[in-house]
Amino acid sequence: MPIDTLTTIEITKEDLKFSAAHFTIFSATERERLHGHNFKVSLDITAEVGDNGMCFSYVEIKQRLRALVAQYDEYLVLPANSPYLTISEEGDNYRVEFNGEVMRFIKADTLLLPIRNSTVEEFARLLLERLLEDSDFIQGNGVRSLIMKVSSGPGQSGSATWRQTMGD
Numbered sequence: 231m232p233i234d235t236l237t238t239i240e241i242t243k244e245d246l247k248f249s250a251a252h253f254t255i256f257s258a259t260e261r262e263r264l265h266g267h268n269f270k271v272s273l274d275i276t277a278e279v280g281d282n283g284m285c286f287s288y289v290e291i292k293q294r295l296r297a298l299v300a301q302y303d304e305y306l307v308l309p310a311n312s313p314y315l316t317i318s319e320e321g322d323n324y325r326v327e328f329n330g331e332v333m334r335f336i337k338a339d340t341l342l343l344p345i346r347n348s349t350v351e352e353f354a355r356l357l358l359e360r361l362l363e364d365s366d367f368i369q370g371n372g373v374r375s376l377i378m379k380v381s382s383g384p385g386q387s388g389s390a391t392w393r394q395t396m397g398d
């Protein structure tokens with residue numbers, strides 16, 4: 231039986247993380263208190279193995295991931311697409327309304343992200359979408375699938391998956 235010429239490279243480096251303040255929103259009336267996590271990020275890449283016994287060098291993808299993750303480090307993150315938040319600008323602050331309460335956050339400390347909730351699921355999707363913007367890397371390296379995983383603590387994580395389709 232022929233051996234598959236695909237491999238899965240797993241990137242799980244200790245420094246692939248971002249520290250962020252957030253609150254998860256559970257419903258129109260229920261949210262967590264503001265708190266922080268060291269969100270750990272990892273990536274599984276399935277790709278073709280070349281005649282030289284390797285796929286692409288993972289040195290390059292580690293650099294890309296580190297640069298990507300650094301963009302989210304040490305911010306308060308707000309989900310711009312939450313159906314439960316009303317976010318407006320008030321001078322140097324964001325004014326955030328949830329269930330009748332008003333919070334104000336300094337803009338310079340805050341990232342408004344295109345996510346619906348500041349959950350591990352949404353962070354994983356956002357990071358994967360950002361990585362996929364670099365289509366040259368995907369096309370040029372025989373990449374078949376990517377699984378981006380984000381963890382908010384030991385034993386709890388969410389992932390987002392991309393698979394190459396015939397049209398890609």
Ligand SMILES: Nc1nc2c(c(=O)[nH]1)N=C([C@H](O)[C@H](O)COP(=O)(O)OP(=O)(O)OP(=O)(O)O)CN2
Pocket residue numbers: 253254262348349350351382383386388
């Ligand atoms: N589906 C999801 N559920 C929850 C998420 C999430 O991202 N996706 N996030 C949270 C909280 O923000 C956060 O993880 C805190 O959760 P909690 O388990 O209460 O606290 P710890 O992380 O400290 O974990 P312990 O097991 O209690 O140590 C909630 N739900």
